[in-house]
Amino acid sequence: MGDGTSETKSSNQMWGGRFAQGPAAIMEEINASIGFDKKLFAQDIRGSIAHATMLAHQGIISAEDKDKIVHGLDTILSEIESGQFEFSRRLEDIHMNVEARLATLIGPAAGRLHTARSRNDQVALDFRLWVKEELQKCEQMLTDLIAAFLDRAEEHAETVMPGFTHLQTAQPVTFGHHCMAYVEMFGRDRSRVRHAIEHMDESPIGAAALAGTGFPIDRHMTAKALGFREPTRNSIDTVSDRDFALEFLAIASICAVHLSRLAEEIVIWSTPQFGFVRLSDAFSTGSSIMPQKKNPDAAELVRAKTGRINGSLIALLTVMKGLPLAYSKDMQEDKEQVFDSAESLELAIAAMTGMVRDLDVRADRMKAAAGSGYSTATDLADWLVREAGLPFRDAHHVTGRAVALAEQKACELAELSLEDLQAIHADITDKVFDVLTVEASVASRTSFGGTAPSEVRKQIAWWRGRN
Numbered sequence: 409m410g411d412g413t414s415e416t417k418s419s420n421q422m423w424g425g426r427f428a429q430g431p432a433a434i435m436e437e438i439n440a441s442i443g444f445d446k447k448l449f450a451q452d453i454r455g456s457i458a459h460a461t462m463l464a465h466q467g468i469i470s471a472e473d474k475d476k477i478v479h480g481l482d483t484i485l486s487e488i489e490s491g492q493f494e495f496s497r498r499l500e501d502i503h504m505n506v507e508a509r510l511a512t513l514i515g516p517a518a519g520r521l522h523t524a525r526s527r528n529d530q531v532a533l534d535f536r537l538w539v540k541e542e543l544q545k546c547e548q549m550l551t552d553l554i555a556a557f558l559d560r561a562e563e564h565a566e567t568v569m570p571g572f573t574h575l576q577t578a579q580p581v582t583f584g585h586h587c588m589a590y591v592e593m594f595g596r597d598r599s600r601v602r603h604a605i606e607h608m609d610e611s612p613i614g615a616a617a618l619a620g621t622g623f624p625i626d627r628h629m630t631a632k633a634l635g636f637r638e639p640t641r642n643s644i645d646t647v648s649d650r651d652f653a654l655e656f657l658a659i660a661s662i663c664a665v666h667l668s669r670l671a672e673e674i675v676i677w678s679t680p681q682f683g684f685v686r687l688s689d690a691f692s693t694g695s696s697i698m699p700q701k702k703n704p705d706a707a708e709l710v711r712a713k714t715g716r717i718n719g720s721l722i723a724l725l726t727v728m729k730g731l732p733l734a735y736s737k738d739m740q741e742d743k744e745q746v747f748d749s750a751e752s753l754e755l756a757i758a759a760m761t762g763m764v765r766d767l768d769v770r771a772d773r774m775k776a777a778a779g780s781g782y783s784t785a786t787d788l789a790d791w792l793v794r795e796a797g798l799p800f801r802d803a804h805h806v807t808g809r810a811v812a813l814a815e816q817k818a819c820e821l822a823e824l825s826l827e828d829l830q831a832i833h834a835d836i837t838d839k840v841f842d843v844l845t846v847e848a849s850v851a852s853r854t855s856f857g858g859t860a861p862s863e864v865r866k867q868i869a870w871w872r873g874r875n
Contacts, residue, residue, distance in 0.1 A: 432521045440497045443630040444744050451537040452502050453481045457528065458633040460521055460611055466624050468524065473517040480514040481506070481791045492596040502534070503527050524623040525616055526657060528647040528735045532612035535743065537634065537657050543605050549757045550663075553592050554871070556764040561587035562868050565861045568846045569684065569774035570783055579786055580778045580846035583769060585859040588867050590670055595871070597663040604659055608652035611636040615646035618734040648734040650724070653742050660753045664714040667756050671711040674763060675704050682777070686768040691759070706759050713752040720745035778846040782811045782821055787843040787852065796835040806833045 457478050464474035482504055499505045504527075511518040531778050564583040571581035611631035614621065620643040627639035637750040640646040675686035691706040716738075724745050727738050792803035809832045814821050822844035829836040842848055854860045857867065 417516075422714055441501045441740050441743070442495050442497055442499065445502045445531075446488075446495055446505070447533075447743075447747060448502050448531075448534040448538055449506070450485065451534040451541075452506055452530070453485045455533045455613055455634065456506070456521055457481055458630045461527060461633065462630045463520070463523055464688055465629065466626055466742060468623055468625070470522045473520050476514040476517040477510070477521050480510045480518065483513055484509050500820065501527070501531075503530055523525050524621040524625050525613060526618075526647075528617050529612050529615040529643075532615070532649070533634070535746075536608055536612060536652055539652050539746065540605060540608060542657060542746075543601050543659075546750075546753065546757070547598055547601045547605075547658075548603065549754065549761070550594050553757055553761045553764070554598070556589045556761050557591045557594070558868055558871055560584075560764060560767070560769070561864060562589065564769060565773070565864045565868070567769065567771045567774060568778040568850055570778045570780065572860070576782055577777070577783050580783050580849045581853075581859040582850050582861060582864060583771070583774060584861070584864045584868075585850075588864060588871075590666070591867075591871055593666045593669075594663070595874075596764055597659065597666060600659045600662065604652070604655045607655065609637040610640045611638070612640050612649075612695075614639060615643035618644050618647050644734045648731065648739075650728055650739060650742050653746050654721070654724055654728065656746060657717070657749055660749045661714075661718045661721045664717040664756060666752060667760055668711045668714040670760060671707040674707040674767075675711070678702075678704050678707075683770055683773040684777070685770060687763065688766050688768070691763050691766060693799045706763060710756045710759055713756045716752050717749045720749040775846070779820055779822075780816060784821055784844045784846065785811055786850045787849045788821060788840065790852075791840050791843050792833070792836070795837070795839065796833065798833075798835075 437458045460469070460474050460477040460481075464471050469477075472855035485592055487509075493505075493509070495505050496508070499508055506522065507518065510521065510661055511522045553711065561584040564587065565585075567583040568580050569583045569586065570577045571579050571586070600839060611627065611634055613630050613634070614625050631637070631639045640649075650854055674685065674687070676682055687702070687704055687707070691704070724742055727741050731738055788810060789803040789807040790798065793800050796803075798806065810821060810824065813828060813832065817824070822841060826836070826838050826841075829840065843852065850859050850861070852860065854863055857863065
């Protein structure tokens with residue numbers, strides 16, 4: 409047994425280094441959020457101005473105090489925007505930093521601002537406003553990306569290329585049709601963004617800590633002032649809800665997956681082995697040792713951002729999964745995930761929009777590859793069904809024999825002679841050669857949503873009208 413000196417020394421070492429001041433320093437470190445929630449300053453001040461205005465309108469505070477509060481908040485906004493404001497970790501978060509500065513500027517009137525509200529509904533408001541604005545920004549960015557694809561689709565409505573399944577040549581398509589596949593994908597992303605805005609278009613302010621307030625506030629007035637459709641309808645759910653953040657991250661994750669699939673295709677297409685596209689120097693880098701190389705770094709980094717965004721969704725889902733109603737401090741861990749994902753998603757969409765517009769499409773290489781791998785075999789089978797009256801399964805078998813013969817002769821299907829084909833099935837005529845070219849193949853795919861240039865142009869026109 410010792411006299412306790414060694415134990416004290418051990419404790420000091422345990423709390424030492426960064427936390428030299430002991431438990432108080434640790435508590436300040438884990439509790440403070442100002443390092444990241446200062447990003448919400450504009451939303452916090454906007455919400456406080458709306459709240460103060462409503463309080464005065466309802467006679468809860470005087471018009472004189474309201475004017476002082478609004479003037480002080482406008483001053484703080486200017487200070488933050490100009491970089492003159494000093495944020496303090498001791499004051500924990502953006503709300504307390506603004507409130508402390510307001511008290512310095514206008515005195516006792518600042519204390520009336522927090523009447524009939526809590527930091528619980530205040531942070532719910534600030535964060536919801538920020539996410540709503542971010543979704544609106546994403547909506548516009550996705551619209552720009554869709555427009556870029558529509559332009560390239562129109563330009564290449566007749567440019568033939570191989571269509572793939574399992575990354576194996578399947579059937580000829582047009583590059584315009586391929587571009588329109590991404591229009592559909594990013595169009596769904598944009599729809600999800602719009603639906604998310606509609607879901608979250610409710611004002612939390614006035615829910616207070618969790619039970620509402622006894623003051624005669626007008627939540628519809630603040631909702632309207634802040635651009636929301638209406639106030640939330642249950643105070644407990646209001647302060648404990650982060651569905652809007654989860655929905656943003658879910659949308660961001662799905663969109664990031666789409667961006668990553670596109671990035672992967674650009675990486676593949678820009679290889680010398682494919683050579684379907686070239687990226688300009690603006691979206692490529694060279695090698696430090698191999699002078700011949702041109703690396704698609706922008707596409708690769710877009711592909712990598714998906715991991716960060718997906719990870720953020722899983723992180724916040726995990727934070728929220730076991731929380732009892734109503735508010736818990738765990739929810740402070742929501743913002744960094746959303747902020748990081750928003751920044752990553754914006755950058756990825758902007759980079760991809762630039763790359764789509766910048767791509768040098770090598771139509772000659774696409775056309776040369778479009779007929780490889782016996783890509784018109786299905787057209788032969790379809791012809792046998794239409795013209796020779798074969799059941800499709802029999803036509804499939806006959807076509808398989810034709811492909812085997814072409815492989816044996818090391819030629820394409822269209823290069824087989826009529827005699828070769830008639831030896832496989834007697835009902836084949838010379839009209840079959842009309843469907844064995846890639847141009848004839850894509851032109852024949854006139855079903856709604858098909859790859860025929862005429863259908864591609866119809867879909868382009870529909871999407872341009874929808875924008």
